[in-house]
Amino acid sequence: MSDIQTFIFNKAGLEGIKKFPLGRDWPVVYILENENEVYIGETTSLHNRSRQHYENEDRIRLNRLHVIVDEEYNKSATLDLESQLIQYFSTEGTLRLQNGNKGLVNHNYFDKERYRAKLETIWEKLQKLALVKRDLKDIENSELFKYSPYKALTEDQMAVAEELYAVVRTGQASAHIINGGPGTGKTILATYLVKLLQEDENTKNLIVGLVISMTSLRESIKDAFSCVSGLSRNMVIGPSEVGNRKYDLLIVDEAHRLRQRRNLTNYRSHDAMNARLGLGQNGTELDWVLKCSKQQILFYDEKQSIRPTDVHATQFKDLKATHHFLTSQHRVRGGEKYITFINDIFEGEKALDAQFNNFDFQIYDDVGQMVDDIKIKNNKFSLCRVVAGFAWPWVSRGDSSATDIDINGFKMRWNSTTTNWVNSTNAINEVGCIHTIQGYDLNYVGVIVGPELAYDAKNKKLTIDENKYEDRNGWRGITDSAELERYIINIYKTLMTRGIRGCYVYFVDKETEQFFKSRIEKNEDNQKTLTQILKPSTFATTRVPIVGSAPCGNPILSEENIEEYIDVDARKLKPGYLYFILRAEGDSMNLAGINNGDLVLCRQQLKADTGDRVIALLGNNVTIKMYDKKDGRRILLPKSTNKAHVPITPEEGDSVQGVVQEILKLSSK
Secondary structure: OOEEEEEEOOHHHHHHHHHOOOOOOOOEEEEEEOOOEEEEEEEOOHHHHHHHHHOOOOHHHOOEEEEEEOOOOOHHHHHHHHHHHHHHHHHHOOOEEOOOOOOOEOOOOOOHHHHHHHHHHHHHHHHHOOOOOOOHHHHHOOHHHHOOOOOOEOHHHHHHHHHHHHHHOOOOOEEEEEEEOOOOOHHHHHHHHHHHHHHOOOOOOOOEEEEEOOHHHHHHHHHHHHOOOOOOHHHEEOHHHHHHOOEEEEEEEOHHHOEOOOOOOOHHHHHHHHHHOOOOOOOOHHHHHHHOEEEEEEEEOHHHOOOOOEOOHHHHHHOOOEEEEEOOOOOOOOHHHHHHHHHHHHHOOOOEOOOOOOOEEEEEOOHHHHHHHHHHHHHHHOOEEEEEOOOOOOHHHOOOOOOOEEEOOEEEOEOOOOOOHHHOOOHHHOEEOHHHHOOOOEEEEEEEEOOOEEEEOOOOEEEEOHHHOOOHHHHOOOOOHHHHHHHHHHHHHHHOOOEEEEEEEEEOOHHHHHHHHHHEOOOOOOOOOHHHHHOOOOOOEEEEEEEEEEOOOOOOOOHHHOOEEEEEEHHHOOOOOOEEEEEEOOOOOHHHOOOOOOEEEEEEOOOOOOOOEEEEEEOOEEEEEEEEEEOOEEEEEOOOOOOOOOOEOOOOOOEEEEEEEEEEOOOOO
């Protein structure tokens, strides 16, 4: 079990650390602080590392050292915990972080989820020590956390970062395009690079600007930078500020939002900048970036270009730029499979599989029910919003008492603010448009597909009704209907990839709804048997019994409990163990990934380790809980959003019957 030991950080304290049983030759994570600043690290030799810090001019200002120890820690676990704590402390706000951001990398290791579950307990202890105040959930939902430059990178992000750093430090003129779809961490990498370059000795004197086109997103990142040592708000600029000085490097996030001279609200200022920079009348914001910087890094996704004002894709293709690619999915829990699904459902021909592990995708027949369900999810997770295509006039912009959207008598209004609407007070009761949501992450998104997207049954294809598209700047000047169709489809692709945990969809046009439903692969109207869902088609299988529900009131492995056998991929089963499947009931373990109705694949064993999700036999009742120890005694902990569930102390005769190995999710549809 994880514990925290505290030492005074002085010469006498160093002697105490030397005598500490885990102070030498054991992986630990440590926190140095002085009530104002904090430094977080990990080591396998705490005493030697502490001595090194004591000779550092920044660390010597710190006066307390807190050591997080656990007899189960290994090097991978402590590296991961160090990375997590740096990310959370960087935006929590109680203490100012001294750490740099170089080297924070996400990597997998054995039993990673079990070790990560320990963070919740550690965080509560840090709160008791007054090192932090805010809860983890509150931090995770904050914009400061999402756009912090202290995010751990994936392997592909780190590889791109290293390539870019090697080129930037040479000072040679160059352009780079970072290609990445929704949720691949483009903004994460952009903010990381700014911090990295500002703290590195070879690049810290470069004049670097981070260009953000969207006003609300720009303000969020400005706020994040204002909390980070070495960064400042004025490093984050809009495209119109690019011409104010010469830059060594401009990093452009969401470069597909850079504008050309088309459908602008203010031609005069655009023309003035072109004249100031010696460009022709047709100069674009991309031209401004190229003109005002020696090096450029452009984060770009052609499929997120959603208006004719955006710089055309051909200008990016014509650049003599080095291309880099991001593929790992950061946002959507449905992973790359879900992103491919969204792209294919609009553009492909084949039938599609809409079964996603850990991601909730549903098509609704009733818009009111979808909105209600999004509000329920918002109460549970926060940051759940309803968005829509721009198919209704913005009446409330001139009359705050009016409603904009009326679907079969269910009335809603557009977003009342365009600045950081996602986090505004009344956002859950409003509908956001594409211009308020692009670039933001949500936990759940409810998407209303407007009547401007229709289905042509005769030609068997999606089509666009221009008369029902209300974004004037989105269609003015377009003479090619295929161009408008591309923009509108890109809008819906963007809206449907905002949700981390799930996406709910309602179609105004019922023929379009039926088309989408027909594209999703079904078997007997989606009424698949358990065997059909779980049985792999090309690998060896083993029959595993379902032995009732948990809790079920009967001995767990009684023969009469067996409901049926299902085929499970044999690769999931470890040799030498017996397996059984329970059907979970209730919400006592929903924070540990076990929800009501889940099929839980269990490995029979009578011993468990701290942090295991165990199947325990309490008298004649079975329960699934987290296994832990307190004051030397066994304890079974719920992991739930429902505070009615309390820890259980097993009595004599109670026993562990097995350990949860995997959740075999069934579709809720």
